[in-house]
Amino acid sequence: MTDLTIERLASLAGESIFDRGQQYFRSGRVLSVTADNGSVRGRVKGSDQYPYRVEIDLRPQRLGARCTCPFNMGPWCKHAVAVAMSYCLDGSKKAAAQSRASGRPLGAVIPRDLMVAP
Numbered sequence: 001m002t003d004l005t006i007e008r009l010a011s012l013a014g015e016s017i018f019d020r021g022q023q024y025f026r027s028g029r030v031l032s033v034t035a036d037n038g039s040v041r042g043r044v045k046g047s048d049q050y051p052y053r054v055e056i057d058l059r060p061q062r063l064g065a066r067c068t069c070p071f072n073m074g075p076w077c078k079h080a081v082a083v084a085m086s087y088c089l090d091g092s093k094k095a096a097a098q099s100r101a102s103g104r105p106l107g108a109v110i111p112r113d114l115m116v117a118p
Contacts, residue, residue: 004058009084012063013076021081033086042083054083 010018024030024044031051033042038058043051052069065080076084 004056004063004084004088006085006088009076009081009088013081014074017074017076017078018081020078021076022085024078024082025085030082030086033083035087040083040087042086044079044082046079052079054080056080056084056087 013021029045031043031045033040035041035058040054040056040058042054042056044054046052046069048069052067054065054067056065057063064075065077065084067077067079069077069079071077071079
């Protein structure tokens with residue numbers, strides 16, 4: 001598995017997409033995140049009626065993301081960045097359990113001091 005970090009994510013996504021994804025993460029739009037077998041899957045509330053589904057391949061030679069949103073300007077959309085941020089900041093397992101227990105979206109569970117400054 002690869003070491004996906006916030007810094008690497010910012011580089012992969014580009015400044016504009018990274019900033020928008022961070023806003024989605026901070027506003028609690030990440031509904032779920034699970035990590036297993038070298039991939040991360042998540043659901044993000046977007047502008048559509050139904051949440052967008054994101055899958056991130058963490059294998060070093062294939063690091064990339066897919067999303068059900070209509071964005072087609074590159075491999076990383078704001079929804080994928082939001083899911084990746086959740087994974088990077090908490091490994092997804094702890095926050096996913098806390099989110100389920102509290103009934104709050106993932107962005108609301110992450111301590112503010114772990115978030116990237118706007």
